Amino acid sequence: MKNTGAVFWKQAKDTLKNKTILIQFIMFPMLAVVMEYFMKIEGMPEHFFVKMFSAMYVGMAPLVSMAAVLAEEKEMCTLKILMMSDVKPFEYLLGTGSCIWAACMLGSCVFGLAGEYQGKLFLAFLLIMAVGTAASILIGAAIGTWSRNQMMATSIGVPAMLFFSFLPMLSNFNETIGRIAKVTYSEQVSLLINGLGQRSAGFENIAVLFLNIAAAFGCFALAYRRCGLG
Numbered sequence: 001m002k003n004t005g006a007v008f009w010k011q012a013k014d015t016l017k018n019k020t021i022l023i024q025f026i027m028f029p030m031l032a033v034v035m036e037y038f039m040k041i042e043g044m045p046e047h048f049f050v051k052m053f054s055a056m057y058v059g060m061a062p063l064v065s066m067a068a069v070l071a072e073e074k075e076m077c078t079l080k081i082l083m084m085s086d087v088k089p090f091e092y093l094l095g096t097g098s099c100i101w102a103a104c105m106l107g108s109c110v111f112g113l114a115g116e117y118q119g120k121l122f123l124a125f126l127l128i129m130a131v132g133t134a135a136s137i138l139i140g141a142a143i144g145t146w147s148r149n150q151m152m153a154t155s156i157g158v159p160a161m162l163f164f165s166f167l168p169m170l171s172n173f174n175e176t177i178g179r180i181a182k183v184t185y186s187e188q189v190s191l192l193i194n195g196l197g198q199r200s201a202g203f204e205n206i207a208v209l210f211l212n213i214a215a216a217f218g219c220f221a222l223a224y225r226r227c228g229l230g
Contacts, residue, residue, distance in 0.1 A: 007095025070144025071153030
């Protein structure tokens with residue numbers, strides 16, 4: 001836990017200095033608040049923008065941030081130094097990932113308040129966002145570990161981010177995309193958020209979320225070993 005805590009605080013300080021990473025956690029919550037309170041369209045579902053941007057936020061911010069952080073530390077040889085300092089792969093992933101997860105959860109609180117969720121619904125909303133964010137962080141970690149440098153991480157991470165963040169929105173307009181999207185964590189996050197207060201999470205929702213997390217963790221572990229870091 002000492003190593004994990006040290007990595008967490010190191011990443012927290014680096015994030016505050018890195019405006020490119022920091023903006024990822026601020027942009028979508030700000031957009032959701034602005035559009036929620038200043039854009040009123042007749043016939044639009046209640047809290048439409050909060051629900052839409054929440055799913056997009058889960059698919060974008062943690063994935064891009066984690067991939068960028070890992071790729072940068074590989075390129076600058078910081079990761080090698082940490083490994084030589086007896087920081088284990090799990091400790092590094094937990095420390096860095098929990099820092100990004102905590103930053104994303106602050107943004108999720110903004111979404112929850114803008115969506116006027118209260119009591120149990122607010123906690124349920126945060127739980128959905130927390131699980132989705134964890135899946136996204138693991139995918140970002142796999143991309144960042146596999147990439148040789150930041151440029152490569154960007155070239156792989158951006159298409160992945162666009163796929164996971166925009167898929168829930170596109171599934172609303174196309175049934176075929178909707179059927180394909182159901183196997184992704186971001187679509188399940190969208191379905192669960194839209195169903196808050198109306199239906200509880202089913203077996204399919206939970207199974208898809210945790211299968212996504214398991215697959216992402218497996219990809220990270222494989223990339224870690226292939227790149228000679230473990």
